Amino acid sequence: xxxxxxxxxxxxxxxxxxxxxxxxxxxxxxxxxxxxxxxxxxxxxxxxxxxxxxxxxxxxxxxxxxxxxxxxxxxxxxxxxxxxxxxxxxxxxxxxxxxxxxxxxxxxxxxxxxxxxxxxxxxxxxxxxxxxxxxxxxxxxxxxxxx
Numbered sequence: 001x002x003x004x005x006x007x008x009x010x011x012x013x014x015x016x017x018x019x020x021x022x023x024x025x026x027x028x029x030x031x032x033x034x035x036x037x038x039x040x041x042x043x044x045x046x047x048x049x050x051x052x053x054x055x056x057x058x059x060x061x062x063x064x065x066x067x068x069x070x071x072x073x074x075x076x077x078x079x080x081x082x083x084x085x086x087x088x089x090x091x092x093x094x095x096x097x098x099x100x101x102x103x104x105x106x107x108x109x110x111x112x113x114x115x116x117x118x119x120x121x122x123x124x125x126x127x128x129x130x131x132x133x134x135x136x137x138x139x140x141x142x143x144x145x146x147x
Contacts, residue, residue, distance in 0.1 A: 002029050003137065004074060006104030008055045010097055011076070017097075020090045023052030023079070034079060034124065042079075049126045051080040053090065058132070060139075068139040073113065076131045084118060087129045091115065098133055106138035 001009075004027045011017055012025035023042035031038040034054055042052040054077040063071045076094050080086045099112040113132040121128045 001104075002027075003072060003104050003107065003135065004029055004055055004057050006107075007074065007076075007098070007110075010101070010103055011053060011055065011094060014093065014097060016093050017053070017090060020086050020093070021051045021053050021078075023050030026052065026054045028054070028056035034077075048081050049079055049124055051078070051086040051090065053078050053094075064136065066138065068141070070137060070139050072135045072137060074133055074135065076133070077128060078130075079121065079124065079126050079128045081126050084127055084129065087127060091129055091131055094131055103135070104137075106140060108136045108138075110135045 008025055008027040024039070026034065026039055034042055034049070034052060036043055036047060039052070042050055044050055056075050056077065058073045058075055060070050060072045063069060078087045078090045095112060098110050101110045102108065103110055110133050113134050115132070116130045119128045119130070
């Protein structure tokens, strides 16, 4: 499981978010974007988007005293058809679950960085907000086939 999948798992197992985000939870390791083709469960029978969430890693960079220590930035994108009432509640709950948390193996701490509020996604024709976090963590050692 990747770090971003660990973040998604924390969010997708929270009863408050499950109630709010009826269109589901998605990670950048599964899909690159919310769309009718990639995430059909995020849309109702009329092909309108339901409240949903996408977690995506944005950048990693070296930081810290150890050879494999790093900072990983990631974004949590929350969507709904119109308005921001569900988005605001989901963003507030996401902050509570992630800020100052230790998520996954090798993560020291996740910290809130900033939010982009009251946006529209023209491709989906819906409302959206984004919350960004930075995770201080140890880069995992990956097994390489044939080595």
